[in-house]
Amino acid sequence: MTAPISPGALIIGRLKDGRARLGGISTYQLADRLAAMTGGGTKLSANVLQNLEAGRRQQAVTVEEMLLLSLALGVPPEFFLAPPEGDRVQLAPAVVIDSEAFLAWVRGRQPLPLTDSTQYEQVSAEVLGDTGSTTNADLKSEFLRNAAGMLDDFLADSDQIIRQTRGQVRDLLQDLRTAVDGETSREDLLKTIDSYLARLPAS
Structure with a gap:
């Protein structure tokens, strides 16, 4: 020392x-x-x-x-x-x-x-203007750190949601392609579409 x-x-x-x-x-x-x-x-x-x-x-x-x-x-x-x-x-x-x-x-x-x-x-x-307690600069710094962390989490979640959505859309299009190319009846085709519509959240 x-x-x-x-x-x-x-x-x-x-x-x-x-x-x-x-x-x-x-x-x-x-x-x-x-x-x-x-x-x-x-x-x-x-x-x-x-x-x-x-x-x-x-x-x-x-x-x-x-x-x-x-x-x-x-x-x-x-x-x-x-x-x-x-x-x-x-x-x-x-x-x-x-x-x-x-x-x-x-x-x-x-x-x-x-x-x-x-x-x-x-x-x-x-x-000294109550410098013993948390100052406005300290609060601002802490707020910016927290906001940056929340934004990072949000963007990470957004990326995950986008990937999931892309996968779901890909599955939907693949199912529709299979249904259209095959001998699927109109009724079965509508059921397939309705099943995907049901997965969408209400607006």
Whole structure:
């Protein structure tokens, strides 16, 4: 099992990932973006970014810096707090959380064992718009999944019905051909036709 990572290390790892997602832009290009957005008012120069990624900067990434990086990279701020699948995050010496629980906690969907769940859920509902419960996006996603499954089942059933119908029509035509080619009486021929009509559902 790999060692847990700190929140700071998580943010730095995501910084590298964010640059890669933009076609592998350099720290110089990212620094230029940051400078253009802030009118040169940011301390996140290329040298600072390089020190951050190399672990040479002792000061942790501030909230303001994380938001600026999110803006420059075109990603939601939550991106920097989303651990890679399978990783664990160490919030405190005795608090280590798996990636799924950590992200659910960040999103306001699930409290951590050490927190007051009632307080957590109340604040999530009041401040974050009840993200602790199922969101409209979740409902839409679930609806689309269910609808797709129902459509697949319907199409599968339709194919089966079509095959059965074709078989029945083939049998009917074969019987009629046999009756017409043979010496079947008119009365027997009508009985054959009536027997197939009886199989059809009422409209």
